[in-house]
Amino acid sequence: MTSPATTRVFFAGGGTGGHLYPGLAIARALVKQAPHIEPHFIGARRGIERDVLPTTEFAYTLLDLHPLYRQTPWKNLLTGVGAFGAWRAITKLAAPNAPRAVIGTGGYAAGVALAWARAHGVPTMLHEPDSHPGLTTRAFAKGARTVFLGFPEAATRLAVGANTQVLPLGCPIEPPPTTSRSRAEARRLWGLPDDAFVVLVVGGSQGARALNDVVGAWTQQGLPGGVAVIWATGKQQAAAYLGHESDMVRVRPYLAPIAEAYAAADLAVTRAGAMTIAELCAWGIPSLLVPLPSAAQDHQTHNAQATQASGAARYVPQRDFTVETLDAAVRSLRDDPATRNTMHTAALQRARPAAAADIARSVIMTLGM
Template identity: 40%
Template sequence: MAYRILLSGGGTGGHLVPALNLAAALRRAAPEVQVMLVGARRGIESQILPDLDWPYRLLPLEPLYRSRPWRNWRLLASAPSVLGGLSRAFSDLDPQLVVGTGGYASGPAVAWGVARGVATAIQEQNAMPGLVTRALAPRVDQVHLGYPEARARIRAGRSTEVFELGNPVALGPVTRPFDWPEGRTVLVFGGSQGARKLNELLLAGLPQVPAWPADATVVWVAGPANFDEVAARVGDTDSSTEIRVVPFIPELGGQLGRVSLAVCRSGAMTCAELTAAGVPAILVPLPTAAGDHQRFNARAMVSAGAAMMREEDSVSGRDLWTDMVSLLGDAGGLAHMADASRQRGRPDAADRIAAELIDLAGRSEGASDG
């Protein structure tokens, strides 16, 4: 059967990446599947989707400005164009299933599917579900949770199937392997939204690093925009810490098995990749994340024994370096955290979610045929 599935999500990488990973998993599960991706013109997907081989539509979708409500006139102004674009997308694909991966770019398509009686599903990445998930969970056919802690924070419909299968990470063969150092590796990376502040904290604390283990190297992913500054300041600092600064690492998720400890933000997909590889972490949640979802993610990781959490507003760079040295010096404790991370991981989540989505699409087609 040639399944027809519309995937909506984007705005940020945290919502676009799950959609892309699910699209790939759907194709693995059913090579004949027809997938259309729907996202926002203003989102990161406008830079990424044109270079991929998936059919897509970019609509003038706008976020909901909860802290600046006077800007929500844009939602009303764009509504006719959004509705027209959705109507054309649904007419062209005639989907059996609409899947949303959260964020403002996903809500209208899922709501449109519900209104038209099309089977619908949501994949929620975070421990604290977003507004779209909380609003639509009572009305969709399936909800797929990345964190089991999220179940208590949604109100699903009586007939809604709720799954706790993890977040869909891509862990396929690595085509561009990074030249990892010998010995133990501490990976520092901030993510697209949080790199600058985390970089600043660690740079400020670098001159005060306690005795660094001789067998450990820091691989510091500074981000392309911050690379020159971070590399220069690290080079100018008198420190015994072995550090390699790089702008980015392609296909990082598939190479995390080489990492002994990570220092990073607590975005849902970052945590999913860490746990899929069994990497313990020091997590510094992004305090401006919507709904404070990164703090909820970090707390879940800490409760599982897979991480420790530091608050950006109260931690110093010296604190973070001291934490790294302390964990590296406690082989038993670090191994316990790695085991807890691995137990939390769901490396097969994308394929398991795809199987449930294919089943739902098939049931939907059968119901419509009947």
């Protein structure tokens, strides 16, 4: 039973890691700053939260939530039935100790809880990680107490209420350690030369076939002089690429923790998810961003374009990402330390490594908790 002395805050969001992990980081920062706050996560039975939330320290409720089915609209009957059941479940969940606020972190798993909060007079807050706000954020921004942005550019695409705060405080990430290894030390840990030009390739936990195929062909044709690669293929694709390991190539299914790879890297080649970009900026790593073309509302392309406009990255559409373009880009940046330094500085200027703590502080102050 929840103690009446505790202050409950519902977190609603998920479906993907980009909508769940920011909520977890904010919740941990809230508890650290105000131990009387009790986060409770509301998510979907079919999302990533099904696997992640049981491993955390937080209470959670998984509901039969569904997205809007645009391509198969007859399935939206499931969406409606699931929403009705979820509404009743949230009402029951709130009965012994109503939440002080509902914080939505995006995705289809957030909508019903935010709508419930509006109907019951519970303040709502939103975190939008991407430069192009998602459907949930756009739908609920006008009545929110605060909208926290990962990309400041998202503000131009939002209609908010007269009393809504819009705060570009960044994406909550694990910040770089205050005392990190030097690049040379990090490279020794990887068994790479101190003076190598290290390219970090990451396609996400599941990997990115389009990136892996190009990087695989590139490493087999022969890397440019002095170039080394740390390459995370994704767990499901690792078997096809582990044979590419060599004196200057390190192949891993997954990098966890990833800090030692970041510490060694001169350049990153990645997708353009908001959390990935936030981490690269926090570490000051120049990047080649290759957005996932099928991402919802093409939000990764918007993220990549915004980051390129800031000077921190180069945007490469997947259709243009070839062995030739990758090789040319790596050679160009290897031989141009001035440009790399400019990109490094631009990345650090966009970085918000303390985003989780800053957002938590704002939540506590705004709600008087």
